[in-house]
Amino acid sequence: MAGRDQVFALIDCNSFYASCERVFRPDLAKTPIVVLSNNDGCVIARSYDAKPFVKMGAPYFQIKDVLRQHGVQVFSSNYALYGDMSERVMTIIESMVPAVEVYSIDEAFADLTGIPGDLTAFGRTIRAAVYKGTGIPVGVGIAPTKTLAKLANHTAKRLQAHTGGVVDICDPMKRDWVLRNTDVGEVWGVGRRMKAHLDSMHIRTAMDLAKADPWTLRQKFSVVIEKTARELTGTSCLELTEAEPAKQEICSSRMFGKRLTTIEPIKEAVATYVHRAAEKLRAQNSLCKKIRVSIRTGMFSPEEVKYANGALIELPYPTNDVRLLTKAATGVINCLFRPGFKYSKAEVLLLDLRQPGEFTDDLFAESQPQAAEKVMGVLDQINQRWGSGTLRAGSVPAAPGWGMRREMMSRSFTTRLDQLWTVRCD
Template sequence: MSMIGLVDCNSFYVSCERVFQPRLCGVPVGVMSNNDGCVIALSNELKALGIKMGTPAFTLQPLVRSGQIHLLSSNYELYGDMSQRVQAVLEEFSPTVEPYSIDEMFVRFDGFAHAPLLEHARQLHHKVRRFTGIPVCVGVAPTRTLAKLANRAAKKIPAYQGVCILHAGSAETRNLLQKTELGDVWGVGRRLVERLALMGIKSAWDLAQANPKEIRRRFSVTLERTAQELRGVPCIEMIDLDEARQRIMTSRSFGKLTDDLDEIREATRQYGQRSAEKLRRQNGLAKAVLVFLKTNPHRQDLSQYSPSLVLELPRPTADSREILHAAGLALERIYRKGYLYQKGGVMLLDLIGADRQQLSLLDTPQSDAERQRSQKLMDVMDTLNRRMGRDTVKLGMPTPGAAWHLRCAHRSDRSTTRWDELPKVRAL
């Protein structure tokens, strides 16, 4: 029988920090958003103090100063690398691993009887923690929606010890569905909960028993699939993660408001390079570049201006130099002195596969040789950055302390991706 598992990393951002800072284990820890604005990840100890997701970080500073809680800047480079390490362990247990988010991954378990599957899932649960230091919960079921519920049970109910397996039609599954509110079902939002309640559908079990055709007629085919999945009928397939994106954007809020063109030009150059790297990873080419700037809409005391401009590239390309040149021209045309900018970004548009490029009738052997040199140069840059750490090779040097840099005064070391930030051992 085909079974699907959902592996969810517990308090993932906090867990990543604790792997390299054991002193944080067992104490209240939170991770802040970009520019240290608000709390976006909380340990169980921090939740127990009544602190909620999205709490502005500045309101918690008295607790930080007194040492009652610890707040860290987000360290996405570390979190992304640790996510890949978790995936690598999962791939030892399943031929098919489908990342759903940075801290959740679906895995396929086919051909297992119940007892061997339970043991297999428990080994997975144990070895992810042993090899990466990240605690996880594992939910296994015939469908993705039931696997989500199984994972939630594994996390919330201590008797499962982090691993829950549900089978369609079992008394255990029925009992769990009857106790699960609609709002806790994957894909059922608050508005749907209110509308379904008017039909007397108030639990996951009620939705599973509802007439699928009636659900489709009154709501949508998506909700009908959810109802079928709760019955144990697979209806939802994940999006092919290898499918090329149709557009690629990199944007960030600046660390502080700025009107300095040189600083904004540096930021645009960094965003353009990131977008070009993503484009090459999917073996694509871009036909156009969009650049935008934004002032802070919440500062009504300041003049507002949020321009954008699309420039067509002379030819489809993934060369960072050509993309940055176009982005620079677009920035020069939209920038206006006298405004304080909060955010900027670069988007690559009209993407095609590199193998689908249509050459011009005016192309010459020299043009083809130039394209090959460009590709070789970008390949070398990407290889060095992959092996030696991000930004080992880059176009242009950013000014230290420029306004566009993210505020991250409390960021931990990027211990798995930066040679100069490896943990240091001091002899006693």
């Protein structure tokens, strides 16, 4: 339809982690599911039918019996599976719309401007294509601004039985109904503290916020809440960001699966974290000039003696060479480690990141050899083709004894050849 105003869609996967687990477990289609954090610590995701039985963030050791009593299936986090399924979902969406902004692992904004015909029907087409291609159910919210698209998506999920998972509020009457029937706390960007401030001004619904004076909101709070209010009236203030800007720092950090008391496994862990961080560094075509490494004991148990230390390392030249980064990071552990402590976590932080050519060292400063760039290129090509970790530094173990506890983790159905889904024909 020629001349159509700007239109956004928010496509959001329903209970994404739980949905990923269900794709390869059709027997769990009607079973409540929760997914746990690192080391099986607490609940970080719930299927819709699990929400009445467990709160988000609940420690697993406290609710084991409750989950068992209500027949809730528990999974350890399987980030390799979730990441791969996310890429598949986003690829399908990108093939159907003019432009996409991947907002998070389970949601994306799409530009529907200029797409002819009934946009609700088009939203259902996207929903059906994603489900057919991945088995992941999604909700679609359509509106003239990104903030309204978020609200439309929320309404699509909240009223799933009536909406079929798709809501278009480009029509002002439909938009006003959604605004009147949505609590202000559900508006994108309105957190718990902001909701309390807005409540004190008798702004309790999304419609109240849309009708509030934008300049007053800006002076009392910030330009962000002013833009939110303007977006709720249909004035687009937030553009689609197709290319994510390069990160200014990259962090790789994990809790150990058990307390470590010797230096060698800590070095192995740090080498592993460097390997992951360096992959991300090369993926955004950046170089790193500084690296910070830290280790610490458990900080919350009153029975454990506490210790934490870190060090900042200046590299000889900007690099994305995992060999140089690993040597620097593991070398500094000799200075940080103190015997007699039980270590629970290590962290690697890549700092001072820039694109090649952006560093302004003097004419005679050392730079990364071309041979290193070729080696890293081959490393990435092999790992992209055969799976992450196929080719790695010798200091990175394949099955570390200090690895995270993930006793209930599902198989890596889409990323490992030895764990592919098998179908028996009896």
